[in-house]
Each structure stands twice: as structure tokens, then as C-alpha cells.
Amino acid sequence: MTGTDAVQSDGVQSDDVRPDVIPSAALTLGDDALILSHRLGEWAGHAPVLEEEVALANIALDLLGQARVLLSMAGDEDELAFLREERSFRNLQLVEQPNGDFAHTIARQLYFSFHQHELYAELAAGDGPFAPLAAKAVKETAYHRDHAEQWTLRLGDGTPESRARMRAALDALWKYTGEMFQPVDGVDGVDWAALEDRWLAAVGAVLERAGLTLPEGPRSGAWAAGAGRQGLHTESFGRLLAEMQHLHRSHPGASW
Amino acid sequence: MVAVTPETGQDSGLGADLGAQLAAAFDAAVAAEERVEPRDWMPEAYRASLVRQMAQHAHSEIIGMQPEANWITRAPSLRRKAILMAKVQDEAGHGLYLYSAAETLGTSRDELLDKLHSGKQKYSSIFNYPTLTWADVGAIGWLVDGAAITNQVPICRCSYGPYARAMVRICKEESFHQRQGFELLMALSKGTEAQHAMAQDAVNRWWWPSLMMFGPPDDESAHSAQSMAWRIKRHSNDELRQRFVDIAVPQAEALGLTLPDPDLKWNEERGHHDFGAIDWAEFWDVLKGNGPCNEQRIGQRRRAHEEGAWVREAAAAYAEKHSAHHAAQNAATNEEAGV
Amino acid sequence: MTQNWPLWEVFVRSRRGLSHTHAGSLHAPDAEMALRNARDLYTRRGEGISIWVVPSAEITASSPDERDPFFAPSADKPYRHPTFYEIPEGVHHL
Numbered sequence: 001m002t003g004t005d006a007v008q009s010d011g012v013q014s015d016d017v018r019p020d021v022i023p024s025a026a027l028t029l030g031d032d033a034l035i036l037s038h039r040l041g042e043w044a045g046h047a048p049v050l051e052e053e054v055a056l057a058n059i060a061l062d063l064l065g066q067a068r069v070l071l072s073m074a075g076d077e078d079e080l081a082f083l084r085e086e087r088s089f090r091n092l093q094l095v096e097q098p099n100g101d102f103a104h105t106i107a108r109q110l111y112f113s114f115h116q117h118e119l120y121a122e123l124a125a126g127d128g129p130f131a132p133l134a135a136k137a138v139k140e141t142a143y144h145r146d147h148a149e150q151w152t153l154r155l156g157d158g159t160p161e162s163r164a165r166m167r168a169a170l171d172a173l174w175k176y177t178g179e180m181f182q183p184v185d186g187v188d189g190v191d192w193a194a195l196e197d198r199w200l201a202a203v204g205a206v207l208e209r210a211g212l213t214l215p216e217g218p219r220s221g222a223w224a225a226g227a228g229r230q231g232l233h234t235e236s237f238g239r240l241l242a243e244m245q246h247l248h249r250s251h252p253g254a255s256w
Numbered sequence: 257m258v259a260v261t262p263e264t265g266q267d268s269g270l271g272a273d274l275g276a277q278l279a280a281a282f283d284a285a286v287a288a289e290e291r292v293e294p295r296d297w298m299p300e301a302y303r304a305s306l307v308r309q310m311a312q313h314a315h316s317e318i319i320g321m322q323p324e325a326n327w328i329t330r331a332p333s334l335r336r337k338a339i340l341m342a343k344v345q346d347e348a349g350h351g352l353y354l355y356s357a358a359e360t361l362g363t364s365r366d367e368l369l370d371k372l373h374s375g376k377q378k379y380s381s382i383f384n385y386p387t388l389t390w391a392d393v394g395a396i397g398w399l400v401d402g403a404a405i406t407n408q409v410p411i412c413r414c415s416y417g418p419y420a421r422a423m424v425r426i427c428k429e430e431s432f433h434q435r436q437g438f439e440l441l442m443a444l445s446k447g448t449e450a451q452h453a454m455a456q457d458a459v460n461r462w463w464w465p466s467l468m469m470f471g472p473p474d475d476e477s478a479h480s481a482q483s484m485a486w487r488i489k490r491h492s493n494d495e496l497r498q499r500f501v502d503i504a505v506p507q508a509e510a511l512g513l514t515l516p517d518p519d520l521k522w523n524e525e526r527g528h529h530d531f532g533a534i535d536w537a538e539f540w541d542v543l544k545g546n547g548p549c550n551e552q553r554i555g556q557r558r559r560a561h562e563e564g565a566w567v568r569e570a571a572a573a574y575a576e577k578h579s580a581h582h583a584a585q586n587a588a589t590n591e592e593a594g595v
Numbered sequence: 596m597t598q599n600w601p602l603w604e605v606f607v608r609s610r611r612g613l614s615h616t617h618a619g620s621l622h623a624p625d626a627e628m629a630l631r632n633a634r635d636l637y638t639r640r641g642e643g644i645s646i647w648v649v650p651s652a653e654i655t656a657s658s659p660d661e662r663d664p665f666f667a668p669s670a671d672k673p674y675r676h677p678t679f680y681e682i683p684e685g686v687h688h689l
Contacts, residue, residue, distance in 0.1 A: 158574045162569070
């Protein structure tokens with residue numbers, strides 16, 4: 001916290017300050033929003049019911065809006081989105097996971113939106129560089145969290161099939177959740193351990209109401225913990241980027 | 257008071273005289289530009305015609321999501337990506353408005369979707385053409401949405417109230433669709449050589465199918481005359497087509513793109529543009545199911561519906577459990593309170 | 596299947612001081628989801644600040660066939676309207 005303040009207020013850099021820390025943090029948060037928005041965008045035309053087409057698109061658009069603000073804090077939004085190599089993306093492995101069935105998408109939303117909401121609420125309350133964005137985004141994430149919660153209740157406490165699918169999805173994505181609580185350089189003033197406790201309690205409470213329990217098993221495998229933040233991604237991510245970037249890269253320097 | 261079955265408005269039990277009186281009163285009201293509302297008496301053929309048209313319109317909106325959604329994951333800038341997502345989302349919304357309007361006549365959305373999935377009801381054939389390049393997203397916005405708006409603005413004054421009201425909302429939202437398409441093409445046309453060529457290619461492929469969107473020529477149109485008399489339709493297919501051509505020509509010039517019709521020229525005498533002959537054989541062929549994407553489009557729609565069945569069932573089961581739960585709770589509370 | 600998802604009528608208040616007006620309808624499994632779907636569908640361009648959802652089946656409507664007998668009596672009571680009364684010129688605020 002003090003480090004970045006020092007740069008902004010008096011231009012004097014103390015020893016622990018790196019000038020790239022804000023862009024780097026913006027990129028990290030921005031990549032989470034960008035990639036999850038992309039995955040949600042893949043649902044267009046495939047949702048289980050028309051009303052849900054509209055709901056998923058709303059969430060995707062909120063996230064894309066956040067991503068654009070954040071990437072623009074780090075540089076040119078399109079250069080950053082379309083011209084970086086896979087190893088330069090900092091997003092969580094969780095958000096890049098393929099949509100799977102609707103239960104997987106909802107489990108991913110549940111894990112991520114509860115995390116994002118807690119994080120943005122903290123950032124919004126502070127006076128750091130992300131406070132203005134977070135203050136706006138926290139209203140959006142509150143809705144995303146609610147959407148995930150409503151569907152978790154319905155799938156968990158719906159039919160035997162929906163319950164089994166929701167259970168499987170929660171378990172499958174569990175190992176990607178530990179990474180969310182690795183401190184992010186430049187995102188200051190956040191008590192990550194407390195954030196994790198609140199997240200566990202909140203997600204656990206929703207699952208309990210849905211007649212489900214928190215999955216067991218590690219949330220921080222040797223590979224998964226912090227890997228996305230360091231630019232190590234899962235196999236499907238390369239294909240996601242290939243699709244997302246190919247047109248932009250095919251016309252170097254073109255305007256759209 | 258007249259004994260009419262309120263759910264369907266059928267006059268089957270009425271005497272012939274009374275039926276004729278109702279029909280005459282209906283025709284007079286419609287001719288006087290009065291709006292028909294859901295529970296009013298209406299001729300069965302009017303009801304059937306409306307359900308058919310609203311269903312086809314709703315189906316077109318949701319099938320129409322596919323060719324454009326095809327490019328969401330490849331949009332070349334984040335701004336374009338946001339615009340395209342919002343547009344495809346609007347189409348889902350428009351489908352919803354229209355299914356709701358159709359439901360006011362007693363046909364459920366499930367019934368209508370079943371008819372779409374089984375091929376008993378059609379959607380606009382334009383969506384059976386593929387979106388091969390990014391420029392197709394622009395061409396759809398400019399030409400296909402442009403043609404749709406030309407068709408739809410008069411429906412805002414349709415004699416059937418719920419349909420007219422849905423169209424007012426839709427037309428308001430559609431104007432952004434056409435503009436973003438035009439702007440997208442403008443960026444390409446003024447961009448690199450490759451981008452310009454991409455835009456021209458897209459316009460070449462979408463121009464004729466857009467003209468076909470207005471339906472067969474007036475002398476071959478099966479439903480036109482009656483729909484006009486009932487004020488479901490306000491202008492003939494050929495009138496609307498001509499209006500669209502006249503609007504599109506100067507817009508193409510502004511874009512710096514050529515419309516692929518050597519016979520297209522201003523006719524001073526008529527005060528309209530003349531244009532070349534439309535290949536109606538292609539129109540009927542695509543309508544019959546032989547277009548490039550017919551199977552793909554309906555296949556994806558069916559798959560989404562089938563794969564979503566367990567989700568819809570889960571939510572219904574949850575609602576039932578919880579309403580039963582509430583009812584039980586209320587009963588218990590009432591009992592305690594001695595109610 | 597969605598046949599188990601009932602139809603809901605949506606009423607939106609566009610801003611403070613105005614009443615809720617009918618915006619359209621939608622399907623939802625229950626009231627909570629109906630409210631959320633309505634928010635997504637009918638207020639995505641900032642059209643509203645408050646929403647009501649009502650199961651369509653719960654609405655009791657007057658019969659269209661009765662419209663004359665039902666509403667006609669109110670048409671012949673012009674004295675309910677201020678224009679019925681003659682006020683001499685020069686009298687204001689009345």
C-alpha cells in the first residue's frame with residue numbers, strides 16, 4: 001500500500017517500490033474478468049432457456065466492461081488482450097476452465113463471483129488505485145453472486161440428476177480455488193487470509209442451503225496453486241486464445 | 257352479453273347469424289383502426305394467422321442469434337466484442353417478447369418451440385446463410401437488420417395490441433443493431449485493402465438474400481391480402497422491398513461499397529431505383545431446407561433445448577418443493593393460530 | 596420442461612414518482628427467479644428502478660364480452676368531470 005502511494009504522491013520511490021506494480025495488478029484482475037467473460041460469451045445460443053441467455057450475457061458484459069477498464073490502466077486494451085502470448089496472461093486457472101455443462105458454469109460462477117465480490121468490496125472501501133473501479137463493479141458482482149447462488153440452490157436441491165451434476169462440478173473445480181487467495185502484487189490493503197475465511201464461510205453456507213457440502217481435497221495442488229498468476233495455464237487456454245486472437249493478429253495494425 | 261368461450265374466443269356454439277354479426281363487428285373495428293386485445297372475440301383465421309406470424313418472428317430472433325454468436329469469441333477488438341454480445345443478447349430478448357405476445361393467444365412457448373424443433377414452423381431463411389468472415393457481422397447488422405426494420409416498423413401499428421406493443425419495444429432496440437453494423441462496415445471499408453475486400457465480399461453475399469427477406473412477389477404471396485385487410489400487415493412485400501432498396505443505395509455509396517447488381521439504377525420516372533431479378537428458385541430452395549446451414553441451425557437449437565432439459569426440470573422441481581414447503585409452513589402457522 | 600415454468604407478468608416503475616406499468620411477461624420457475632429474469636430482460640437499458648412480478652394465472656380480468664355493460668354506466672356521469680361545470684370568466688384557481 002505505502003509503496004504505490006509513495007510513487008503517486010511525491011514521485012519518490014522507496015526501496016520496495018516497483019513502478020510496474022499497478023499495471024501488473026490491473027492486468028491480473030483484468031485478465032480474470034476478460035477470460036471469464038469470454039467463456040460466458042461462448043454460451044450465446046446454447047443456454048438451457050431463453051431467460052438464461054439474457055442473464056449469462058449480462059454477466060459476461062459486466063465482466064468485459066471491468067476488463068476494459070482494468071486493461072486500459074495497464075496499457076492499450078486491445079494490444080493486451082489480443083497480442084500477448086499465453087504465458088503472459090495472469091488470470092486464474094479457474095476462469096479459463098471450459099464451460100462444461102450448466103452445472104460446471106454455475107460452480108465456476110459460484111467460486112469466482114463470491115471471491116470477486118469480497119475482493120472488490122474491500123478494494124472499494126479503500127483509497128487505492130482500484131477503488132473507483134471496484135466501487136462500480138461491486139454492484140455488478142453482487143448480482144453475479146446472487147445469480148450463482150440462486151442456481152446453486154436450484155441445481156443442488158432440484159432433481160437427483162441436477163444434484164449429481166452440481167456435486168461433480170463443484171468437486172472438479174475445487175482444486176482451482178486455492179489460487180484465488182494468493183496475494184496479488186500491487187493489490188494492496190487486502191487481508192487475503194481473512195478473505196479466504198469469509199469466502200469459505202459464504203460458499204459453505206450456500207452449499208448447505210442447497211443440501212450440498214464444501215468439497216474435500218486439496219485447493220492448492222503443487223501445480224494449480226498460483227500457477228495462472230505466474231502465466232502457467234491449462235491446455236484448453238491455448239485454444240481459447242487462438243480463437244480469441246486469430247482475427248486481430250491476422251491483420252497487424254488494422255483498426256476495427 | 258354474448259356467450260363466447262373466453263379462452264379461445266371460438267364461436268363454434270353460436271348460431272350462424274350471431275357468428276356473422278361478430279365477424280362484421282370485428283372487421284369494422286379493425287378497419288376503424290381499433291386494437292384487438294387478447295380476450296376479444298376474433299375470427300379463428302385471424303388468430304391462426306397471428307400465431308403463425310408471431311411464432312415465425314420469434315423463431316427468427318432466436319435462430320438469428322447463431323450466425324452472429326459465431327463471431328463473439330473472435331471479435332477483433334474488445335469494443336466490438338461488447339457490442340456484439342449486447343446485440344446477440346437483445347435478440348434473445350426480442351425472441352422472449354414475441355413468444356410472450358404469442359402466448360396471449362393461448363399458445364405456450366413450449367408448443368411453439370416444439371414446432372420449431374420439428375420443422376413445422378419456419379424462421380426467416382436469411383439465417384440459413386453462413387457467417388464466413390467478421391465482415392458478415394457488419395453486413396447482417398446493416399442489411400439484414402435494415403431489411404427487418406423496414407418490415408417491422410409498420411407492425412408497430414399492427415391491429416393486434418400485444419404484437420404491436422412488442423414491436424414498439426423491439427424497433428427501439430433494433431436501431432442500435434443496424435447502426436453498429438453500418439459502423440463496423442465503415443471501419444472495414446476505410447481500413448486496409450484486405451479489410452475493404454472483406455467488407456465488399458460480405459455485402460456481395462448478403463445483398464440478395466436480404467432482398468428475399470421481404471418474401472415472394474406480391475402476386476405469389478399466399479397470406480398477404482388477408483393480412484392487409486386485418487391490419488396485421490400494412491404494406492405489400494414489393495412495396496417494402498422497394499423502400500429498402502431506395503434506402504440502401506445511398507448508404508452503400510457512403511460506405512464506399514458496391515451493391516452486387518448491375519441492373520441497379522435510379523428511375524427518374526418512377527422516383528425509385530430499378531433493380532435486377534431476384535433468384536426466387538434459390539429462395540424456395542433455402543425455404544425448403546436446402547440452404548447452406550438449415551440443418552446446422554436447427555440442430556444447434558434442438559441440442560441447446562435438449563441439453564438444457566435437466567436444468568429446467570431442476571428449477572421446476574425446486575420451485576415445487578419449496579412452494580409445498582411454504583404451504584405446509586403456512587398451514588402449520590394457521591393451525592397454531594387457530595385459524 | 597418449461598411447461599412447469601409458469602408465465603409471469605412484469606410491472607416496472609421507471610422512476611420515482613411514477614406507478615408500476617406493465618412491461619411484458621416471461622417464464623420463470625418461481626418468484627425469485629422471475630424477479631431476476633425480469634431485471635435482466637426488462638431493465639437492461641436502465642428502464643426501471645423497481646419491479647413487480649405476478650403469476651399470470653393469478654390475474655383476474657374483466658371479461659371483454661362484458662365491456663359495454665361493465666363500463667358503459669361510467670360514461671353517462673359527466674358531472675364526475677371538471678369540464679361539466681361552467682365557471683364565469685375571470686374566476687381563477689378553480
